[in-house]
Amino acid sequence: MKNHGVDVNVVVYNTLIHALCKNGKGNLVQALVMLEKCFGNGFVPDVVALTKLMEILCKEGRISEAVEVMERVEAKGGTHDVVVYNTLAKGFVKAGNVSVSALDLFHEMKRAGVRWDFVTFETLTHGFCSAGKTREGVEIFELMLEDRGGCGGRIACCNSISYSLYKNNDIGKALEFLDYMKNWFPQAVDRTLTILHLCEEGNTDEGRKILDEMRERGRAPSAIVYASLIQEHCKKGCMREAVELVNEMTGLWYFPVASTFNALISGFCKQGRAGIAVRLMDDLKTRGCLLDSESYGVVVEALWAEGDLQHVFVMLMQMMERGIAPNQDTWNLLIRVAMEGKSENRLLQTEYMTKLDLLIH
Incomplete structure (x- = not known):
């Protein structure tokens, strides 16, 4: 356009900035360069282009830059909505x-x-x-x-x-609060209470059907619904379905509390799948879930039952690093391990005793 003598107006800059930020998949660096060119030519981006640019900056965690862009637009006479x-x-x-x-x-x-x-x-x-x-x-x-x-x-x-x-x-x-919500969302509350009642009866299949219907109609279920269904699926040993529900739950930015994800950890351990439980714990930590003494206790006991003393040490050290004190069942197990000397590897046994001494102190 410049080579052919065509004036580049603010509409062009708005279009390019918007396109470079579209869906968060564009080129942020180029978008910021385009913003500077827009300012340099005496133009101010419109509110749509501004919003897209600030949105991608915020997604990248560059909030201070988003604030700066907003203030510069305001200083140049631009509008905000x-x-x-x-x-x-x-x-x-x-x-x-x-x-x-x-x-x-x-x-x-x-x-x-x-x-x-x-x-x-x-x-x-x-x-x-x-x-x-x-x-x-x-x-x-x-x-x-x-x-x-x-x-x-x-x-x-x-x-x-x-x-x-x-x-x-x-x-x-x-x-x-659910009862209070009936004033505005009677149908959603009724469905929620129905799911909770079905979980009490152990009827997770019907409960899951109602949950899916709610989501299809654009009604995001509450965290309590997910927690109840997850715990009931774990009781039944339906671990795949329980994990799917956890993924749905976190996808809505509902992060499960200890009682919910401990049901998952315990469910895998009861099936002799302590390794999966360990990987699940690592995944939960990355999602911001706070593990507690019960989380570690169940896994430590399962690993010990499987004869995997080395991973018992790993869990023990993680507890120490996170300042989590073992519960009574875990203490009893740790002492039993030390007294029984189940490991035939004397070096490994000595290492265990050293770490147990560190934990006590």
Whole structure:
């Protein structure tokens, strides 16, 4: 265009920036270069191009750069809308900066005259609840009810609060909140309670069918539903189905608590598949799940039963590194191992005793 004397206007820059950031698969470096050229020629990108660029920066964890881009556009007379602010808020939440950065941005929107929308409230509620701050999440939820006049048929905030209560092991309060949700989502609550009742009866097949129907209709089930189905599948030894449910659960950003993933670990160990349980523990750690003494205790006992003393040592050292004290059953097993001298390898036995002494002290 330049070679043929055609003026390059702001529309061209907007189009190129948007294309370079499309679906997060473009070239971020080139997009930033194009942004500088846009500024250099006296143009300001429109809100669509700005949003896409900030979105990909936030996904890359480069939130400070996204803030800088937003401020530069503002300084040059560009406009922001609620989507721009929501994009930045999601970035702060993903980075775990909900209490300071995301909440400050929430108040900044009001000062700037940008009205909050449902995505704004959902983002903040999810951020607080994922961090285990249920009270703050409920406050944002109540503010949404006041500001928007209800839930707008969107169940995300309610599910975030249910998830937070589940994470805090407040199952009783989670069930109370389900009853409260009936005011806006009677059908979803009825289906949830039906699944929980089916799990109590051991009827996981019907429960799974209802869950699939909910997802097909765009109704994301609560974390409690997944936890109940996972535990019941593990009791029945249906480990493949249980793992599938865990993957679905984490795909919705519901990370299982100890009681849920310990059921998985125990289920594999009962089937003599301690090696899979160990790999599962590694996977859970990468997903941000916090293992506890029961997690390690079940695996240590299974590995000992299989005669795999070396992996018992590995689990023992991991517990030490993470500051996890063995429970009573694990202590009894460790002492029994030391006393029985099951290993024929004296060097290995001496190494075990040394590590056990370190753990005691």
